[in-house]
Amino acid sequence: MxxxxxxxxxxxxxxxxxxxxxxxxxxxxxxxxxxxxxxxxxxxxxxxxxxxxxxxxxxxxxxxxxxxxxxxxxxxxxxxxxxxxxxxxxxxxxxxxxxxxxxxxxxxxxxxxxxxxxxxxxxxxxxxxxxxxxxxxxxxxxxxxxxxxxxxxxxxxxxxxxxxxxxxxxxxTTTNFKSKIIEWAQKENKEVEFKMVSMTGNQRFKEFLVEIWIENESTASGKGNTKKKAEQEASKNACEKLAIQI
Amino acid sequence: MxxxxxxxxxxxxxxxxxxxxxxxxxxxxxxxxxxxxxxxxxxxxxxxxxxxxxxxxxxxxxxxxxxxxxxxxxxxxxxxxxxxxxxxxxxxxxxxxxxxxxxxxxxxxxxxxxxxxxxxxxxxxxxxxxxxxxxxxxxxxxxxxxxxxxxxxxxxxxxxxxxxxxxxxxxxTTTNFKSKIIEWAQKENKEVEFKMVSMTGNQRFKEFLVEIWIENESTASGKGNTKKKAEQEASKNACEKLAIQI
CATH class of the missing domain: 1.10.1520.10 (Ribonuclease III domain)
Structure with missing residues (x-):
């Protein structure tokens, strides 16, 4: 057995x-x-x-x-x-x-x-x-x-x-995409700007829309229920678009 | 193969x-x-x-x-x-x-x-x-x-x-025997004292001898090249002698 x-x-x-x-x-x-x-x-x-x-x-x-x-x-x-x-x-x-x-x-x-x-x-x-x-x-x-x-x-x-x-x-949440973008911009000598386009919703449910402008051109955007999350999302999209190694 | x-x-x-x-x-x-x-x-x-x-x-x-x-x-x-x-x-x-x-x-x-x-x-x-x-x-x-x-x-x-x-x-070095002895003495309501008996040697090689007195009775002793080590050694011997759980 x-x-x-x-x-x-x-x-x-x-x-x-x-x-x-x-x-x-x-x-x-x-x-x-x-x-x-x-x-x-x-x-x-x-x-x-x-x-x-x-x-x-x-x-x-x-x-x-x-x-x-x-x-x-x-x-x-x-x-x-x-x-x-x-x-x-x-x-x-x-x-x-x-x-x-x-x-x-x-x-x-x-x-x-x-x-x-x-x-x-x-x-x-x-x-x-x-x-x-x-x-x-x-x-x-x-x-x-x-x-x-x-x-x-x-x-x-x-x-x-x-x-x-x-x-x-x-x-x-582990990868700080925003800092990746800023790092990249410094290395490439490009100007990068985070713009809050809109904030909609009421006291309880907010939605932020953030755009990333690189060299005065809108490159990517992101949404989130806080400004930080929207920036993170926008940065992630920008990283993908620009093929930045993360 | x-x-x-x-x-x-x-x-x-x-x-x-x-x-x-x-x-x-x-x-x-x-x-x-x-x-x-x-x-x-x-x-x-x-x-x-x-x-x-x-x-x-x-x-x-x-x-x-x-x-x-x-x-x-x-x-x-x-x-x-x-x-x-x-x-x-x-x-x-x-x-x-x-x-x-x-x-x-x-x-x-x-x-x-x-x-x-x-x-x-x-x-x-x-x-x-x-x-x-x-x-x-x-x-x-x-x-x-x-x-x-x-x-x-x-x-x-x-x-x-x-x-x-x-x-x-x-x-x-992990077990702090001295604190074990002090803990035990408090629990058992006994008086404990660490006495430095002697310090021999020269500037470079020192040896300390420490005795532990419990209720006015010498219970154990220990040697070491620092006072702390000698106390530790004496406490370890006392723990063994008194069968204190470590």
């Missing part, structure tokens, strides 16, 4: 609660867990734990530390391959945006991890710890890594986590 | 210089490289490169970014397993000491990478960039990861890099 099958045999000793957890993990990770204890630990936040072993509080914090490192490596490779002509400054910045607490919180909600945690700790107030879901997502990654190895964990991250990112959106 | 053998066949097209590089890599990584181009790139520091492709300077910086992430994950797991009862704060701090630039520089020298780089760029002044060897070690890790996969790369890190660390020494 294959080892993986043997390991799954543990399932016959599961309690009803264990079975539900194993099913949830299977939904999230795409395969039944081998060592369920790791996943139980992964959803145990320090704020809801009061067990101590050898002076160490039993919580998911160690798994979170491990998961954070594995996630970092997988995302690093993902961006390395996706952007063969971008420098390491861009890659580092984009990665840090992808693994920030808020982004991970959102993904934990999307994949159902937040619901699983809320259910396990009903009656306790989890809202006091806003990062609890993102932390637990990292801990889940740590648990999957220990349970199933790097290859499986990498697949989990790429197929079930990265898929929720709008990478283009992240990059658009 | 196995794929790995086939890939090694590339060797018949190597120039003399390539052959020497491949032999050096084999010495360092324990196995011949499959894709030598990756390793050539890994030892190309930005300061000695002047090629550009698509606006990107061809250098080892991207590989360094990738290697840094992979090294972080492997060291994270190494410490996670080595210290099952230490919290994530300790693990994070110890890891950051292990992957700092100075530590990596030293290891690059020990494994012969520094020599390889110096030879490749003879005539150029590398001393201006002190971190060049540590950077290149990370880039080498990135190259090995891409060339041979995670498992091989992890083995390389554990067998050929981690082996050069004195982990106990790192931990001794």
């Amino acid at each position: 294959k080892l993986s099958r043997l390991l799954r045999l543990r399932g016959i000793f599961y309690t009803k609660k264990d079975k539900r957890l194993a099913a949830s993990i299977k939904h999230m990770a795409g395969s039944k867990p081998f060592n369920l204890a790791l996943y139980k630990l992964a959803i145990k936040h320090a704020s809801v734990s009061d067990e101590y072993v050898n002076g160490l509080k039993i919580s998911n914090e160690r798994l979170e530390y491990l998961g954070d490192a594995v996630l970092g490596a997988v995302i690093a490779e993902f961006l390395f391959i996706k952007f063969p002509y971008r420098d390491e400054g861009f890659l580092t910045e984009t990665r840090s945006r992808m693994v920030n607490r808020e982004a991970l919180n959102q993904i934990a909600i999307k994949i159902g991890l937040a619901k699983l945690i809320s259910e396990s700790y009903e009656g306790r107030n989890l809202n006091a710890h806003k990062s609890i879901f993102g932390d637990s997502l990292e801990a889940l990654i740590g648990a999957i890594y220990l349970d199933r190895g790097y290859k499986f964990c990498k697949k989990f991250i790429l197929k079930r986590i990265v898929i929720h990112y709008d990478v283009d959106e992240i990059i658009n | 196995k794929l790995s053998r086939l890939l090694r066949l590339r060797g018949i097209f190597y120039t003399k210089k390539d052959k020497r590089l491949a032999a050096s890599i084999k010495h360092m990584a324990g196995s011949k490289p499959f894709n030598l181009a990756l390793y050539k790139l890994a030892i190309k520091h930005a300061s000695v490169s002047d090629e550009y492709v698509n606006g990107l300077k061809i250098s080892n910086e991207r590989l360094e970014y990738l290697g840094d992430a992979v090294l972080g994950a492997v060291i994270a797991e190494f410490l996670f397993i080595k210290f099952p009862y230490r919290d994530e704060g300790f693990l994070t701090e110890t890891r950051s000491r292990m992957v700092n630039r100075e530590a990596l520089n030293q290891i690059a020298i020990k494994i012969g990478l520094a020599k390889l780089i110096s030879e490749s760029y003879e005539g150029r002044n590398l001393n201006a960039h002190k971190s060049i060897f540590g950077d290149s070690l990370e880039a080498l890790i990135g190259a090995i990861y891409l060339d041979r996969g995670y498992k091989f790369c992890k083995k390389f890190i554990l067998k050929r890099i981690v082996i050069h660390y004195d982990v106990d020494e790192i931990i001794n």
Whole structure:
């Protein structure tokens, strides 16, 4: 019998609660867990734990530390391959945006991890710890890594986590197109001007329209709900039009 | 024929210089490289490169970014397993000491990478960039990861890099034993005192001897070439004697 099958045999000793957890993990990770204890630990936040072993509080914090490192490596490779002509400054910045607490919180909600945690700790107030879901997502990654190895964990991250990112959106906010245009203009010795053409809408929904004039000629325009975003959008369009390397 | 053998066949097209590089890599990584181009790139520091492709300077910086992430994950797991009862704060701090630039520089020298780089760029002044060897070690890790996969790369890190660390020494400097003793004394409501017993030696080689007195009883002592180190050593001995959890 294959080892993986043997390991799954543990399932016959599961309690009803264990079975539900194993099913949830299977939904999230795409395969039944081998060592369920790791996943139980992964959803145990320090704020809801009061067990101590050898002076160490039993919580998911160690798994979170491990998961954070594995996630970092997988995302690093993902961006390395996706952007063969971008420098390491861009890659580092984009990665840090992808693994920030808020982004991970959102993904934990999307994949159902937040619901699983809320259910396990009903009656306790989890809202006091806003990062609890993102932390637990990292801990889940740590648990999957220990349970199933790097290859499986990498697949989990790429197929079930990265898929929720709008990478283009992240990059658009990572790249400062306006400074690219200004840099380019200085190098090429051209005069560049950002003109706000119009501002429409009411107090709540504003729309700005900005044009970029290069050497007294309108080159590109952009819209946005703030002046900054409109300038960014216009700069991006100008970069494309002028084929400026970003 | 196995794929790995086939890939090694590339060797018949190597120039003399390539052959020497491949032999050096084999010495360092324990196995011949499959894709030598990756390793050539890994030892190309930005300061000695002047090629550009698509606006990107061809250098080892991207590989360094990738290697840094992979090294972080492997060291994270190494410490996670080595210290099952230490919290994530300790693990994070110890890891950051292990992957700092100075530590990596030293290891690059020990494994012969520094020599390889110096030879490749003879005539150029590398001393201006002190971190060049540590950077290149990370880039080498990135190259090995891409060339041979995670498992091989992890083995390389554990067998050929981690082996050069004195982990106990790192931990001794990570753990602040003095504050552990003071914390413990406050909790146990005991009076603790650090007494400098003697200072011997001359201007250049000093030795301090410090004793820890708990409730007016000498409990432990420690030596060191600074007062702080002696206190640290004495505190460590006291922690051991009193079986204080660290």
